[in-house]
Amino acid sequence: MPSADPTALRIRLGDLAAELGGTLEGDPEREITGVAAIPDAGPGDLTFLADRRYEEAAERTQAGAILTAGNHRAFPCPTIAVRDPLQAFLAIAARYHPPVTPTPGVHPSAVLGPGVELGVGVAIGAHAVLEAGARVGDRSIVGPLVWLGRSARLGADCRLYPGAVVREECVLGDRVIVQPGAVIGADGFGFHMAGGVHEKVPQLGRVVIEDDVEIGACCTIDRGTIGETRIGRGTKFDNLVHIGHNVRIGEHSLVVAQVGVGGSTTIGRQVVIAGQVGIVGHLEIGDGVQIGAGAGVMTSIPAGSRMWGSPALPFGDAKRVFAATRRTPEMLKEIAALKRQLEELSARLTALAAGEPAASAADREPQRKP
């Protein structure tokens, strides 16, 4: 609904269309006061249609105007035809929802150890704790209640949300985003059995996160036992992902929520790992591999493969196996029927060989009739 706040941002549809280089059908004087998805949009809101699944909902929208790719369905509101409705929408949405960025400076309640180095324009939030020798690059934002361990290092333009933890010696590149509650550099799970007792193997390595990585909320990325756990440039993690010690993930990969990767596994670049996948340790997952939701990966995967299922199979095989497995109850019945029929046939054959008349019910019927 149109905001009652007189200072709220109001944009004329005519101006919107011009700004987006789009074609308006409808009243150019109408004003937009907000943005919303199709089902939530009210008469003051701009919405957008970028996915055919939402076409029907779009025809019933309450929105003030809709961005479309120029198809000719009947919408109940003005339309602006643009090449990429999602991109256009996000550009306008960002004007109504400017990002919340803190003013640079160190909050007086933050605690900075000796030798902490802060770049230009850095913001350190309330109750953040930076241990001795931690370094934060230019314009990076260390949120409230964040902890940076001794000699932890952040590049430029990073953003660490509240409650994130980066343990000692770990290194983050430039433009790394860490969502709340993520833990980078906890001890890897390393023990050796000695006299019936699990003795801790000291975890002496670190985590290196390259530029442009995003780490989701409550992810846990363990430090190397020796050497590094490394997340490649541009790779993005959803929430609650677990990465074991000494895992290496290549560039521009996607790791969806609740994935777990065992220690020392190497994963290539542009890999896509869907939600809740588990990958055991000491494997090699090649470049461009795609792994379907819930898969359990027990063996290395060559580059370019698509895998699914648990234990994981090539995608086409997995689909066939899932489809066939659903028919196992029916298969049991068919096997039982085949056994019966085979015994019957064998009996008929034995009878025939002994010179008796054919014994099958089907055979017998016509013989009785005459």
Add this chain to the structure above:
Amino acid sequence: MPSADPTALRIRLGDLAAELGGTLEGDPEREITGVAAIPDAGPGDLTFLADRRYEEAAERTQAGAILTAGNHRAFPCPTIAVRDPLQAFLAIAARYHPPVTPTPGVHPSAVLGPGVELGVGVAIGAHAVLEAGARVGDRSIVGPLVWLGRSARLGADCRLYPGAVVREECVLGDRVIVQPGAVIGADGFGFHMAGGVHEKVPQLGRVVIEDDVEIGACCTIDRGTIGETRIGRGTKFDNLVHIGHNVRIGEHSLVVAQVGVGGSTTIGRQVVIAGQVGIVGHLEIGDGVQIGAGAGVMTSIPAGSRMWGSPALPFGDAKRVFAATRRTPEMLKEIAALKRQLEELSARLTALAAGEPAASAADREPQRKP
């Protein structure tokens, strides 16, 4: 064991029975000084039997007295028969373990931004951080080390435990409980591929949590990309649950630990989702649906269905498939045997048609003997 602390609460069994409206068998002067489950209970403790699985253990209990539903098994201690032993027990237990609630007020170490609004009787814990414009309703408890983002809003009688994070603009209703470490309103997992690189889609929406919801420890509930992620009134989450952007869950649903729900999926009311279930994005899960532990849901589910397995099937089908699948090694052998028998039968038939004597081993044996 009876507490050595002379100030500890002591209740006579006669008084207990009267208070609960139950029927005592045993000494009314005996005193109860604590409560405990059957295996832990000592001579000063009240315990209870509400589940037949524990009947045998109850007959060997060391407890000072036991609450039962009035069955006539032989217990080694006084009994109080009541209609609902669990409810009665919890009522007494709450007297021995009164909830820990902080004194209202703002701890001097808490940091409150400009424009923060606090209702009557609010408690703000040590080192909590409330950003500009955050609002907290009457009698709500914001625990130590909690972070509320800019303009986040809590209703009345909420309780946020230490380390919980509520990002900017998110809204919690009345009587919402958030266990430690939960993250509400992190960015959704939204990227679009541009030139081989995943570009972040700004996450401009929010999370709305309705009245009487409980969120477990270390859950992550992402904000809407545009619009809302919404958790319906009375819905309860166990720990480590992941909810993607723009998910909507109806009222009075239960979501058990480590469930993951992909973005834009809609879930109905009074749904029960067991532990470690994964539900992919963009689905519709109807009202009253029940999903068994570990299921992988890849397709929408009509209201009232029970589902299980991965990929999920109707519950009865899933059970039959699981049972039949366990017999696949046997099925392989049976199929191989059928093939052999069929070949043998075919050979016998061919031989018979050619005028030769029947060729089966079974047939041959008697023929050789004479």
Add this chain to the structure above:
Amino acid sequence: MPSADPTALRIRLGDLAAELGGTLEGDPEREITGVAAIPDAGPGDLTFLADRRYEEAAERTQAGAILTAGNHRAFPCPTIAVRDPLQAFLAIAARYHPPVTPTPGVHPSAVLGPGVELGVGVAIGAHAVLEAGARVGDRSIVGPLVWLGRSARLGADCRLYPGAVVREECVLGDRVIVQPGAVIGADGFGFHMAGGVHEKVPQLGRVVIEDDVEIGACCTIDRGTIGETRIGRGTKFDNLVHIGHNVRIGEHSLVVAQVGVGGSTTIGRQVVIAGQVGIVGHLEIGDGVQIGAGAGVMTSIPAGSRMWGSPALPFGDAKRVFAATRRTPEMLKEIAALKRQLEELSARLTALAAGEPAASAADREPQRKP
């Protein structure tokens, strides 16, 4: 690479071999300035070979020296033969990476409630919060931003990393390690249905963690509803593990990442539970049980069993079932072929019984030719 820092630790290979009681092949004057795993090691680094999988990589290492078990492969650098290369390596590695331990004392920004008791040599980090009556044993380290609830109790030589939460009344033994973000003592998931609404069952118990336990990052261990959730001495948890209310785990067990255990399940000693396993509530898992990755455990397991699969089966059965299940698409085809062949055979038999010539294609072909 050799460090440019003149104060960095430099050890002669001759001294290293003497210290380790090993046999050096190579120049005893060569100096080691760091440690690294095989693929990361540079000319100043000591590395080690303890796993045959890395033999080939070891033959191409850039390391300054390698610890081996005395086999005779050709390494491109000096070798020191020792009985246990990993142990020897870790001993040296610990000298190059001494553990980061804070100076004892209470950071001025920490908040301690009334009646908090601190042992000798305790370190309390910045912004830590210890509620009334919390007790911390000698030499324990409570990291920055940690929260200890009312009357929570830590033994001696514990280490709680930043962001860990221990709720009221919970008890940790000696030498317990808690990684960042772990939550001990959150409310269990207990509700009873009353008039279509889930009413909270008060969670009145506690968590007891015995000596020498390690809890991974972002684990959630719920308190008992009544009585205890208990983790036995020497048991180790990886990250993101969920433990429901009133679970009991025995001594010296291992629980790998993302495992979930439902309420009131009892698990024995020296049990190994691999990653992403789910165990439903109210089960008994015997001593020495091993459960394979991703398994779904729905029934109790006798001591000493190895289980795998979902629902879990004895390990050998599960392997056979997995192998056979992969052949279900082939089985479907074979069953269809058997049905066709059986029908054909039946038809041939019927024809033969009726005095007609044999009807099989195989039989007919030779008959037609002459």
